[in-house]
Amino acid sequence: MKNLKIKRDFFTGEIYPVIMSVLLLVGYFGKIEVYTAALNCLIVAFALLYSNSIKPLIFFTLTFFYQITVANSPTDPRPSDNYFTGLRPYIFLVAAVTLVVCIFIFIFKNKLFTKMNFFKIPLFVPMLVLSAGFLANGLFRADYTVSNLLWGLGLVLCFVLLFLLFYVALVDSDPKELTNYFTHITMLMTWILLAEFAGCLLSGNYITASGSINRGAIVLGMGGCNEVGFHLSMLIPVNFYGFMKGKRPYLSLVSAFAVYGATLLSTSRNSMLVGSAYFFICLILSMFVGDRKKVARIMIPCGVVAAIVGFVIFREPILAVVQHYLDRGMGDSGRFRIWRDAFNLFLENPIFGTGFYGFKVGLDGGLIVPIIPEFAHNTVFELLAATGGFGFLCYGFYRICTIKYLVHKPTLDRFMLMLGASMLAAESLLDNYVFHIFSGFYYTVALVIACLLYTRQFAPKVEELDALEEENTPQENDNSEFIENISEMLKESSDILNS
16 A cells, blocks of 8 residues: 555656656657657546546646647648648547546546535636636627637636636645645746757757847747747746745756746747846845845856856857847837727727627738637737627726735745736736636646635634644744845845945
């Protein structure tokens, strides 16, 4: 029985996602991702039932789309039919169906949705409201299509169903341990993306013969430079948390700096601006909060020196990137026009909007894949145009409710998780990530763990009353320490300015 427990623990431990990362990269660089993705599905299906834990599904959910290669992708710049020819679609379909069946077996086996009151789940009512807003997009329009409903269901899957599945399955877990596990996965995601991004940069097309940046060469299977920049930059806060409180602090710090550097090289102005803001917020926090404040104060000047040395060694590509940003400036790239058109569409359809597929403004010539709708490159205008005033108010209500988990008596772990989750909302002010479905998976898992931390902090279970005093004392201390450190940071900053 002891050996059996060890084997089951393997699928919930830290080695398992490392092995799955290697499998993913083998499929990616070997351009055999259909076969490795199918194997991935089967392994996760087995792990779910054997370990009786949802944790193997977390890494799968967060990294599945990282497997897509440019060579085999059905999208631009070189659309391929690789996924739809030969035995490949059937092999993957069988594996995917097997995984879905095993997920349902896991749900029914553990009676996940019968053992707790849904209205006690954090954000349950706001998520119901959000679902109504997404599903009602384009209702009562003459050109309404079922595709509107399907895309709305995809968004409900991302923001609601996945949240409920992971929250209910993890509600009895230790949220502190989950935070460490999520930090570990974030670091693995960082190095997977860095490896894929490095392969893209080393393809020889990044810098042209004239010394300028070829922005069109920055393409991974998941999307172009903006999508790449977002997926890199969203990993910055949790990597910094790994440095401040994690088990591998210095590897986490290297990961944070490396993923920020890659964000700058992605040429995505949106990710560069938002990522830089978050990077320096995290950098300053690390000097005053967490277990390694003194180390951070020593290492940051060293990092500046390393950056100068790096600039000297790699000055040509760095100057090319800087020149690229200077040449492009802060132009709107057609966004002002598309926002104006989106608002006009809202005025024509003020209640339920045009629907996601009724929204057509032709930015950048439309989307690559016909099944993907066009977007307004801004959350507010997209909601107004596609879902109308009803969807906009539903999303606004949901978003306001989530802010509580960021600002209400924050602890360091919950604050940093919510900071990472907030990247989705921040970068979606100039792009479409909220509506890309898979781009929201990281947000959803971070929000789940933050809610579990919040619930444990403020609403412990009745049967744990004996342990309540012991549990609350360190949590209150953590919270007090966090606030005291922020106060100390502000005081020191004031003293510096006065001197």
